[in-house]
Amino acid sequence: MSEDVAIIGIGIHPFGRHDSTGMEQGAFAAREALKDAGCEWSDVQYAFGGSSAAGNADTMVSTLGLTGLPFINVANGCATGGSALISAYNAINAGAADVVMAIGFDKHPKGAFDPDPAAFGLGKWYGDTGLMLTTQFFGMKIQRYMHQYGISESTLAKVAVKNFENGALNPNAWRRKPMTEQEVLNAAMLSNPLTQYMFCSPGEGGVALVLARGDIAKKFQKKPVYLRSAVLRSRPFGSFEVFNSWLSPDRGDSPSVGAATAAFKMAGISPKEIDIAQVQDTESGAEIMHMAECGFCEDGEQEDMIQSGETLRTGRLPINTDGGCLANGEPIGASGLRQVYESALQLRGDAGDHQVPKPIKTAFTHVYGAPGISACTVLSN
């Protein structure tokens, strides 16, 4: 595997609800990442960052320092953080810079997202008639999947239970109260078959990563983590996405399949060699389906894997070790970078109470979002 690009600094602003602005949370994460890397803002030669609802990332040069560095704002929905990371990775590989920051932050109002149909190429009628809700898509995708592959409601609930359990051990998580399977199943039904506690909530937070050329990484960081691949894909024909007024009966793969396949190929390893994975759990069903879409199992095998505890922090393949979106909420711009932050923390052995007990060398991350995009990374020591 290539050691061309390393993560030398990681910083996070706790996720949840805060009085500070999204931008301030981003700047906090940036300072934490610089401190972790043992470098100054003036050492950063290039920056990529973005938020969905909390302002232009490059504005924060006024608080971090007016060094004149090129700072490119990234706006790519749920893959904003992932896209900033891929841009940073490419900038280093292209020789444009040796030290680069990728940053994502956000702050959303309470309740489900309320996007404008026109922004997604849809007629106004789609929103008027009450179809413009991401939650409906998630309900219908897992409903069909459960019907086709025999996934039980108990398994849906167990995913939420696991992620809240992991979140309870993570000081930066938002929801830190463990829940029982019965509590999750008995909660209000928001969009069948998904109850209130099977869904993540829009929230707040910020994450920053400092990346460097692999051969100089150890000058900054004793325990660099190598970014073996970083891939973004948009949707192929026949995939089933958020905000589709129609689907083709000729069904195809999701963009996550394409992104994960390419990420493993670029890294030169297979899903079987991955020790921990962070996969998008916008809701419990998404985590289950993404396990298969990313290549960790065949469709339907999740039922046994989850019922037998294989994806617990103590299991064979721990998934969403920091509590995922369910326990951290979803500040869109920061969400994908949170997964990479958590992977680096675990690979360094610095995750404290939520450190997975088994020795680990490799990690995988996956985000998914509207209108059908996915970003994946493979990381290792």
Place this chain on the structure above:
Amino acid sequence: MATQTPVAPDIFTWPSDEPQLIGTYFPESGVTTFPQASACPRTASQKGERVLLPRRGKLWSWTIQGFLPKSPPYAGKETPATFKPYGVGYIQLGDQVIVESRLTTADPKELVIGMEMELVIIPFTTDDDGNDVVTYAFAPVKK
């Protein structure tokens, strides 16, 4: 009696005793879109034909919208106190296309993937003049 206004002029035939959804058929690829589209997402061909879609199909997946959507974009005038959950689903119309739609039932016990469904037109809100605004929905076919 107040008149009924369609939510959009070109997504279903209205007024009509047997309303149909309006899509675009692209002969080069065999792809049918709903609603109408200027280009085929499979081949990028711009040679599409307006097509009226079958009125019956099979339920492909479903959910129940359990909370009041935010307005905008939602044009319904319910309040959290008056809101009643509504069904949403995908209905497969033969081998042509799978369309997303509101459903006339919000009872999970009445919905089974694969069941026969039929297009109906339903009022879902009122406009500023007090006219009913109607949209399309699919209803279970009574045996």
